[in-house]
Amino acid sequence: MRTYLLPSNNILEFVTKLSETGPVFYPILEDKNVHMVKFNKDKDFSPVFTKIRSVENIKHFLFPSRDVVAKFPKDRHWKSEQQFLFGIKSCDLRGIDVYDRVFLNWDPVDPIYRQRRENTTIISMDCPEPEDCCFCTLVGLNPYGESVCDINCTPLSSGLFFEIFTERGQEIIDRMPTIFKEVSKDEQKERDRIRKQAIKMLGKINDRSFKVDLSTRVENAAREVKREARSECVECHACLHVCPTCYCFLLSDHKKGKDIERVRTWDACYYAAYARVGGGANPHYDITERFWNRFLCKFSYFNQYEGFYACSGCGRCYRGCSGKIDIREILWKL
Amino acid sequence: METVNPSRESDKMSEQSQSERFSKEVNPYYPVPAKIKKIIVETSNITTFILGGMPINFEAGQFAELTVPGIGEAPFTPSSSPYADDLEFTIMKVGRVTSALFDLREGDMVGVRGPFGKPYPLKEFKGREVFLVGGGVGFAPLRSLFLSLVHNIKDYKKIYVRYGARTPDDIVYKELIPKWQKSGKVDILLTVDVGDDSWKGSVGVVTVILDEIPVDTNDSPAIVCGPPLMMKFVTQRLVEAGFKHSNIFLSMEKNMSCGVGKCNHCRVGKFYVCKDGPVLTWQDVKGIEDPFL
Numbered sequence: 001m002r003t004y005l006l007p008s009n010n011i012l013e014f015v016t017k018l019s020e021t022g023p024v025f026y027p028i029l030e031d032k033n034v035h036m037v038k039f040n041k042d043k044d045f046s047p048v049f050t051k052i053r054s055v056e057n058i059k060h061f062l063f064p065s066r067d068v069v070a071k072f073p074k075d076r077h078w079k080s081e082q083q084f085l086f087g088i089k090s091c092d093l094r095g096i097d098v099y100d101r102v103f104l105n106w107d108p109v110d111p112i113y114r115q116r117r118e119n120t121t122i123i124s125m126d127c128p129e130p131e132d133c134c135f136c137t138l139v140g141l142n143p144y145g146e147s148v149c150d151i152n153c154t155p156l157s158s159g160l161f162f163e164i165f166t167e168r169g170q171e172i173i174d175r176m177p178t179i180f181k182e183v184s185k186d187e188q189k190e191r192d193r194i195r196k197q198a199i200k201m202l203g204k205i206n207d208r209s210f211k212v213d214l215s216t217r218v219e220n221a222a223r224e225v226k227r228e229a230r231s232e233c234v235e236c237h238a239c240l241h242v243c244p245t246c247y248c249f250l251l252s253d254h255k256k257g258k259d260i261e262r263v264r265t266w267d268a269c270y271y272a273a274y275a276r277v278g279g280g281a282n283p284h285y286d287i288t289e290r291f292w293n294r295f296l297c298k299f300s301y302f303n304q305y306e307g308f309y310a311c312s313g314c315g316r317c318y319r320g321c322s323g324k325i326d327i328r329e330i331l332w333k334l
Numbered sequence: 335m336e337t338v339n340p341s342r343e344s345d346k347m348s349e350q351s352q353s354e355r356f357s358k359e360v361n362p363y364y365p366v367p368a369k370i371k372k373i374i375v376e377t378s379n380i381t382t383f384i385l386g387g388m389p390i391n392f393e394a395g396q397f398a399e400l401t402v403p404g405i406g407e408a409p410f411t412p413s414s415s416p417y418a419d420d421l422e423f424t425i426m427k428v429g430r431v432t433s434a435l436f437d438l439r440e441g442d443m444v445g446v447r448g449p450f451g452k453p454y455p456l457k458e459f460k461g462r463e464v465f466l467v468g469g470g471v472g473f474a475p476l477r478s479l480f481l482s483l484v485h486n487i488k489d490y491k492k493i494y495v496r497y498g499a500r501t502p503d504d505i506v507y508k509e510l511i512p513k514w515q516k517s518g519k520v521d522i523l524l525t526v527d528v529g530d531d532s533w534k535g536s537v538g539v540v541t542v543i544l545d546e547i548p549v550d551t552n553d554s555p556a557i558v559c560g561p562p563l564m565m566k567f568v569t570q571r572l573v574e575a576g577f578k579h580s581n582i583f584l585s586m587e588k589n590m591s592c593g594v595g596k597c598n599h600c601r602v603g604k605f606y607v608c609k610d611g612p613v614l615t616w617q618d619v620k621g622i623e624d625p626f627l
Contacts, residue, residue, distance in 0.1 A: 069361070069363040070361055070363040070364040070365075072364065072365065072367070072403070072445065073367065075361055075364045078361075102596055103596065106595060106596065108360070108362045108594055109359070110362070110596065111359045111360075111361055111362075112361075247596070247598065248597060248598040248599070249591070249592070249596070249597045249598075250591050250597065250599070251363060251406075251407070251591045251592060251597070252406055253401070253403070253404055253405060253406045253407070254404075255404055260403055260404050262363055262364075264363070267591075267597070267598075267599070269598065274589075274599065275588065275589045275599060275600075276589060277429075277587075277588065277589045278408060278428040278429025278430070278431070278432060279426075279428045279429070279561075280428075281562055281627060282627070283588065283602070283624075283627040285627075297598070297601075300604070301601070301603075301604045304604055305604075
């Protein structure tokens, strides 16, 4: 894997050059929260690379909350523009990994997702300052990009340590070789130290692992356990809408001018009508079962399909929950 | 955003072929346009829609999403033979999409996506007695299977059909049943929950005609389709009668949106009914709490 150093002074030039081929989205800090914003060369550029993932999940960039997926009578060819996600975290890479499996690997390929995905360059960033909500290490991840991304960066005192994962990532470096430097041994050591420190912090935040047979425990959970787990749930569904791995959606048809558009919107399995059929029968009529469906989906079924949990450990569900339900507490108790 | 009156808007759908509409790749969310050739009223709330030509090629057991332009789509299993020239759906009016469908006229356009799901393993049925149990409009998908079996009748030992409806008026395909019954290798028994003066057959729910099961239950496949409660009790009866759990085929149609195993709506346990089903065996689903709901 090739590595480079982008000195701090050259970051603006790097982003400016990237933005010549498509919009670049990067993290900023606003009111103590991280948000992804679009780079504008005429405005202030104050990225924040050391904080945790953005408040909003980043699935909007590949799988928008509202998306026209077909038009009739005549369909259209799907076009999407090049875009760059610069500074997203390892937890959000897990989300993209889930979407890649569902929309690209599972037959049939979703052509709309594929277009966007092929036009999206992912430059992820280490997460050196995990917070109380973070638990990526409990779901099999490290707090830095190891796959899915084209490039992963580690913020060092002297700049950004680039590690290249794909040809597309290498092409970016090759387009602007003069702004990069070789990585020194000291910088390599600094990166290792930052990563070790981040993992250590996560170990302190989460002092227990999930059981190795978590999937089976989720499947076999007793009714009382499920009922207690959802006792504080007020059915606001925030946990599902902020989740970077949830992929449920609903298709609906709407008139737009002379055409009819088939629109895909995010859906959530906590909605009472989610599984109701035309005749009125509803397999998920009970909130306790709906609540637990989320756990089954993420920690049992998806694990059976793909061999990893459809959970990124980002903690957005905990931060967004009206009832302050901590998914870790529920899973630890199983 | 406004919805569209299907009877006006559907006329505008072009009869664009599947290959024309997308040269590079198929969009799985786009429906193939099809014209309603004929409408047959089966009962007070069940109607058969015959779509001209064969907009999709399917095998018995597979289903399709039917679009009412501007209203939306819903999943249905064809009731016609896969070998027929036209595609038929026998549909009960129950919800938003089916209500809009019932407002359409002959000549109107609809959209069809599919086929989706896995077909019945007909090769495995060869040389065996095949036992079909249907309830209400649940007989529609079984008709497609029945016609497939009859098409190659020499391949099977005998075909048994057990069908229950609420009243004699609710029996679908009334005019076809006597014709089917005349074939020597077909045995059909009907029952109704409530009879009338003209009804000479059994009265009671479908399990009353399952007291005697004249097939080799150790070897024969049983295929069940009907309302959830009927499916539950029929399955119990078939298990009692000695059918192998892997030989009890259950039509598990659920709420579906995408039809291609992505949107998650139809999942029963770990199974995507749209991809792994829509027909699953009792062996597959018996560990799931109330799979028929």
